[in-house]
Amino acid sequence: MKLPPEDRTLSPHTGYARAHWVAVADGLLDAAWRWASPGKARLDLPGPASASGVRSDGLEGFARTFLAAAFRVAGDGDPHNWLERYAAGLDAGTRTPGRDDAESWPVILGHDVAGQPMVESASVALGLRLTRPWLWDRLDSRTQDRVEAWLRGALRHTPAPNNWYLFPFTVAGFLDDVGRGDAETARARDRALELLEGWYRGDGWYADGDGRAFDYYNGWALHLYPVLDAHLAGKPAHHGERLREHLNSLRLWFGADGAPLHFGRSLTYRFAAVSAIGLGAVTGDTPLRPGLSRRLLSGALKYFLDRGAVDDRGILSLGWHGPHPPTTQFYSGPGSPYWASKAFACLLAPADHPLWTSTEESDDTDTIRAEPAPGFLLQKADGVVRLHNHGSDHLRPHEAESADDPHYSRFAYSTCTGPTAKDNAADNHFAVVAGGVRSVRRRIHPLGAGQGDGWGWAASWHRPIFKTAAVPGLRVESVTVARGRDEVRVHRVVGAPPGATVEQTGWAAESVLKPLSGWTGQDEVRAPHGTAYTPWVSLPRLTGDLDGTTVFIAHAVLGTEATDLDVTEEGIRWPDGFTVRITFDPLEVTAG
Structure with missing residues (x-):
């Protein structure tokens, strides 16, 4: 051209x-x-x-x-x-x-x-x-x-x-x-x-x-x-x-x-x-x-x-x-x-x-923005934008919750990564594994979103779907907290069947996924069909066991460097002392 x-x-x-x-x-x-x-x-x-x-x-x-x-x-x-x-x-x-x-x-x-x-x-x-x-x-x-x-x-x-x-x-x-x-x-x-x-x-x-x-x-x-x-x-x-x-x-x-x-x-x-x-x-x-x-x-x-x-x-x-x-x-x-x-x-x-x-302007400053109406949390850092999806599912009210839709069901999307192909391991996904079958996330029920000075959060719950079936009473409540380049992913699993386990994957790119609480295993999983950005990719993965109502906390970063976060009685703590506390029943996300 x-x-x-x-x-x-x-x-x-x-x-x-x-x-x-x-x-x-x-x-x-x-x-x-x-x-x-x-x-x-x-x-x-x-x-x-x-x-x-x-x-x-x-x-x-x-x-x-x-x-x-x-x-x-x-x-x-x-x-x-x-x-x-x-x-x-x-x-x-x-x-x-x-x-x-x-x-x-x-x-x-x-x-x-x-x-x-x-x-x-x-x-x-x-x-x-x-x-x-x-x-x-x-x-x-x-x-x-x-x-x-x-x-x-x-x-x-x-x-x-x-x-x-x-x-x-x-x-x-x-x-x-x-x-x-x-x-x-x-x-x-x-x-x-x-x-x-x-x-x-x-x-x-x-x-x-x-x-x-x-x-x-x-x-x-x-x-x-x-x-x-x-x-x-x-x-x-x-x-x-x-x-x-x-x-x-x-x-x-x-x-x-x-x-x-x-x-x-x-x-x-x-x-x-x-x-x-x-x-x-x-x-x-x-x-x-x-x-x-x-x-x-x-x-x-x-x-x-x-x-x-x-x-x-x-x-x-x-x-x-x-x-x-x-x-x-x-x-x-x-x-x-x-x-x-x-x-x-x-x-x-x-x-x-x-x-x-007018002379062309740029605004590439790091930004956190909560969007309660659609259930989004936007996180811009180092020139890359991440969208944490806690509200958009592309399901009509009368439609059944069925097959995975990579364009909506992932917990996070960005300007430099694409979702993995439908028949590959799913990126940025939290799955309950029961009877050897991994659940998918389809209908998303937003629980809220908000922001403070330099940080923000969004939350939702979903019913894990196993192919075309669901387990009665099984529910996953999820909260994403973003600050700088850091993402804290918190999931509470309620009503899991006996013997079920959980998995959390990270970004389909060079990335960090660190266990903070509840996880027992850590490895990588391959997605050989790649994404719109790369023909082949591997994903970081965490695994854990379920014992009644269980909370899992992970630290994710799209990139290769991550700060050291701690989970204490006061909440999730950054090295500079900034702390986020998350409670359920009712859901509250506060910082101090």
Whole structure:
């Protein structure tokens, strides 16, 4: 990818300026369009098909790259005539929807019946809204009618019970904007906003549905669509203050090297993780100084470009740095990574905007931040961010607790490690072992989170699951305390069956895991399938025996050096005298 020379005066940390963002958008578009169908309705990018099939994947390639083109054109015009291609594709794709040929788009149905086209309808609608003067207004009326008819499928079928309700919301917003709104569009918008209110949990955090799923969808979907909708309509952003609150947390989700926390699903969208930061800068709904916003934006973009996210054909691969299948989901296809296009929302800020003219700033000071709403504890030390998860499990209220989900079930995630593969030893995991079977952690019940001067804590409990079964009365209560680079992991096991044991693993990287109380054994365990960061890894492991209600305390450090902590009658003590005391029934975490 051809990039301009770095500007280390304006951008001392990344060297990237607005011209780099424009160049990346153009480079990604140019490469992707080499895989277009003859009529330009599908971009059939190379790679394994998703569960939705190759026709849906081709639409996905068209729609998601259209979003990148739309942000680029809305910010700078269309010097490369990208929109001529998308206009031709719109015409060809909507002539005979549902037909099995090289151009026709799939019809939009419900989420449980080949539902992926509903997702893509939002990118098509948003792209059309952003580029209306250049594209929609120049289409003939018959093509406009066909495009509307196809989009209305999103209003007439049932979305998945999560952020998907914002897809018909976005379609309806476009139709309203071009004078084609009616009672059907009003219902779609009202329903989405009603659900969004119910999903808001405070402190800038939405759950992605009725359960406790908190991850990057909070920024790149649940905040992005309503705030951008209001901005494009020229209306006050009712949800803008919530975005502002969220960015206070999201700014801490990136390491000094620009890496986002490797946590949650759809991580193959990569630098889409910063889309809410760019949007906040554009709309003014941000607590961040412009130079810091650009540092976060460009840091994430550069992080992935420098590590092979774009392959030698110029295509975003399915994975993290390069290709990595465990990072993807069943719905991921060759066009899926192009939801990264949402990051180009920052191009809506013109070249003379403070986002681009301010000198790049960095804030890499060590930080501890408790997030009670999602049940997170953020720990930033030595430029690396750790997230201690005591609240996000991606389970709907009616779903059974079953198989392990590495993207949510681990106790800790970071900006320089990924979870081990599903069929390997689990990193950062506390397991009860009964009958030779290790338990998994699925539904997470938060017990609280808080912070003091330079330290913080988060707590939760879970019911250990053995394959598809649970032991009646068995419960694990867990507390993480973070201070500096140190993590103290405390687990109380209640109701264990006779003969059961426990295991605690550490980070999937060079790390320390020291027993403080309750443990009887210490060794290492291999994870030969590695992580998104390394092809092979071994994990430190502690083991212990259960005898009634038992408490286990461990000291973990992501790194090779650890301070000496002691467990005394007063609590867990650091060498400088700082002490944390943890009690159960009721749970209390205090420092002195």
